[in-house]
Amino acid sequence: MAGPPHWPPTIRQPSIRLAPTGARARPFIAIAMEKSDAVASLGQTSLLQPARLRAALRANDRLKLYLTVLQVAAAQAAHPGRQALDLRHEIAAAGLAGADEADWLQELPATASRQDGDGAVHLPELPRLARSLHDDLLTMARPLLDAADGQAAFGQRVQHWAQRLEAIDGPALDGGLLESLTHGCREGHGHAASDSLHLTVMDLHKALNQLAARLAAETVAGAHVWGLAADGSDHARVAAFMQGLNRTRALKLDHPGLDTAATRDGERLLIQNDIGTNDAHVLVLQVQGLGITLTYSDLHRQRFAFFQQLLAELGAQWSSVQQRSTEGLNRGEAYHLGTSSFSASDEAGLQQQLQGIGARIVFLIDWNRARKRLLAFVDAEGAVAVLREAARRECGHMAWLQAGGERLVWNAMSAQGEGRFRLGDRLDAVMGAETARDWLVDLLALAWQAAQRQQPVALVADEARWLLAQRLQGRLGQMALLEEHAALCHALAQALRDGLVHGVHRDTAAAARLAARAKTWEREADHLVMQARALAERQPQWQPLARLLERSDDVADALEEAAFVLGVVAEGHHQGWAGPVLDELQALAAAVLGATQDQVKALAVLRSLGAPAGADGAAATDRDEFLAASWRVLQAERQCDTLLRSARRSLAREVSDAASLQLGNELAAALEHASDALLALVYGLREQAFQRAGVAA
Secondary structure (H helix, E strand, O other): OOOOOOOOOOOOOOOEEEOOOOOOOOOOEEEOOOHHHHHHHOOOHHHHHHHHHHHHHHHHHHHHHHHHHHHHHHHHHHOOOOOOOOOHHHHHHOOOOOOHHHHHHHHHHHHOEEOOOOOOEEOOOHHHHHHHHHHHHHHHHHHHHOOHHHHHHHHHHHHHHHHHHHOOOOOEEOHHHHHHHHOOOOOOOOOOOOOOHHHHHHHHHHHHHHHHHHOOOEEEOOEEEEOOOOOOHHHHHHHHHHHHHHHHHHHHOOOOOOOEEEEEEOOEEEEEEOOOOOOOOEEEEEEEOOEEEEEEEEOOHHHHHHHHHHHHOOOOEEOOOEEEOOOOOHHHOOEEEEEEEEEOOOHHHHHHHHHHHHHHHHHHOOHHHHHHHHOOOOOHHHHHHHHHHHHHOOOOOHHHHHOOOHHHHHHHHHOOOOOOOOOOOOHHHHHOHHHHHHHHHHHHHHHHHHHHHOOOHHHHHHHHHHHHHHHHHHHHOOOHHHHHHHHHHHHHHHHHHHHHHOOHHHOHHHHHHHHHHHHHHHHHHHHHHHHHHHHHHHOHHHHHHHHHHHHHHHHHHHHHHHHHHHHHHOOOOOOOOOOHHHHHHHHHHHHHHHHHHHHHHHHHHHOOOOOOOOOOOHHHHHHHHHHHHHHHHHHHHHHHHHHHHHHHHHHHHHOOOHHHHHHHHHHHHHHHHHHHHHHHHHHHHHHHHHHHHOOOO
């Protein structure tokens, strides 16, 4: 008899792994933990009966097949010259087509033989077949034995046949045992009526079908449900959960998972989602009133933490995460278990939370595989950040994995031309952490868009290369690091000039803040220089840039030194710093500030130098602007020389305190030294400009 229509598929049939048999070793079948057992470990037994019933009906199909194989094997032993029956149709009907068991069961009858003297059928793999019969008999009986009436009706019979099957430890199958296993007659064969394994299976099947009729199920937006509240309130909540789940379901592509079951248990609505294929990866929701309690188990601590972050956006309040081990689950290895709670102010808010939870589950499928693939390009924190942003954008990671995963990235990197990346380079080391993460998220989104449009993987690869080239141009253009460094120098010069104008040399606290801020900027500038040096060590084309950054760093060092000196002056060493002295120092600082501004302008123009001129003469305009800016830096350096000497004269004339005189000279000298470094930098920039224009410097 067929099973009930539309039965919940949330609990898959346990996978069967057959251990190798030896002459003296007892064969066994290790049955992987069912999702139903995982749900039971979470304490939600109300969700189990339909799942166990489905597993039992599938076990019935396999039991019928095993008994047929026994009968065919006996016939083959009796007539060894006869061609063996083809059992492929029966094997497929039992759901074993393509599995390891398919070939084994198909070949088993051909190994049967009769030995002289004892009349028994000899099957080398009989213990293996007996173990399969034993395990599926228990699986089939389980939903019935859980109930008191079922235990009374079948308990003794099932126990009897389980013990007889367990006792088979050799290859000999005598005629009496074969008959008692396979006969289907209620009346005895010339002797008193007797039970058989076949009859027990038939009676179990009939009882299972009666149980299925009592648990007739329906579906709500794809969720298999039973026993929901009669007023329809549960239906609306299940539908809300499924609305979110179905919104993102397509992101898993053809990966199994996301089957959902729901039922009512007293005052609570229970919703279970099996997520993927792993037996310890289970999610159960309890909805009562306007509150939700979510129980979640996962093998991977990192994925658990990721899911916690996703649900935090919905207001989840998590309990402490526990580490558990359950016999039969995940081969006894530890898994992580936690509970979160949600509260809503009204029914609409509750349904919105259910929808949000449902929409986020798909991002857990193959999450750890995607995280490991990303670790080749970013650090552990970066990999999680990429997956979190991909979830926020609802593009996920499965399409990227299916399109090639890390191969897409490696190919895009290798296509950037010689010198961009070396073997073993990580994206974040070359591009910077933020840029690398952004590009990877964009790549994941591209892969999903292509999957939606059914575009070829080759197109995704081309788009990945193009997108990476754009990112590299924006981040690693020859002037990018230098422009960032120049901006820090400009900030230093601006702070010094403003400080002198506003009298920071008379305010100890303000001068100390200026010195601290200047030190921070100078350290940031140092990091840019170190980054350029590291690039130059790996890639020769970065060496000219590294030399330019070293010259620019002389500017930053000189300006930071000036800020430090100004802070010391503010500690009481500013006697005589009025009138001509302050005027000269302010003028000196203003000249350096103007030179840093012209440096920034020159760098901005330098990007476009060397491009062919259009009708409007844009290239000629860029050239003129660059040369004008570079000449203004030269003029500023000469002006600073003059101002330095004027400042020294004013200091000697106006200041009598030795400390104030020395500090004033040091401040003026540091500012002038910054102008010298700016001039050296501009000469280097001029060489770059002439090279881009294709002429000699």
